[in-house]
Amino acid sequence: MTLIALLLVLVMVVAAVTALLSRSHLTAVVSTSLLSLALTLLFVLLKAPDVAMTEGVVGAGLGSLILAMALSRLALNRGED
């Protein structure tokens, strides 16, 4: 339990740093989504299912979808920065 939580936090930190340092916008969006996904699992682990659902649906799902569509609208999804 604690081990899984530690692992999840590690994944979140790595994803956050990747989102900051990555040169490709698409990688940054995917990292943000991964961060939200790990946070969702952490909420489930901490027995907060209501918050986990909101985080999973809005943070990992819709938020990333809107960010990705905004990237494609601004034509930033192909170039490397």
Next chain:
Amino acid sequence: MSELVKRVEWTPLLFSVGLGCLLLPLFLALPFGNSPMVAGEMIQQAAQGVQGAVVDSVGAANLVTSVVLAYRGLDTLGELAILFAAATGAGMVLQSGSAALHQNTKMHKHIDSEINLGELFDSAATMLTPLLLLVGVYIILHGHLTPGGGFQGGVVVAVALFLPSWARNGGGQLSHKVISRIEGGAGASFIVIGLVALWQGDPFLTPWLAQGELGELFSAGTLPLLYLMVGLKVGAELAALLKYLAIDEQVQS
């Protein structure tokens, strides 16, 4: 053999395996299929002192919902207003942008009406839509019994409605008239339900229908109705927002 090894994309595979390893212990710990759902028992235990009072006065099995819709119903209305303002603002900006682009592309006549996102995406969207719709409606209707509710379910419904048209032709199929009618009607109904409580002499948004039996689908008075309205409103707003984004994408490419 080495050809195959070269062709396999290792990063997504590694990611999927890692995610599976993380999800497995979590899902093994969940008591699936056991009734009643005990997810969220921590908050129920923590609120044991007030839970008797909460159940007596509201009658929702999910304690969070009785707080969100009954005790803090006005805050939820404010939240809906904020979401409405944000979606309207984004829609206005995107609509004016797309109108200008439309004129541009009409002049140059190089608009590609068919975007092919691929067989895989098309089939996946077709298969996922009914499942997503079912999950979304379930989450909305069981908001007063199990974790979840109108906001979460509404987002799922919006994505479910939007996916097939996006996979086919860039999201042009959703009728904007119907969407805005649903959104306006749901928002007005939410306020009317609250006003009826006021008319009965209770504070605004006090639950007023029969409470029924705790844990049943038709229980907790007007809370399921309120969550249904929240779900419809959120779903319609986000579907409209996604539609605007997708139309821009289609016009630009």
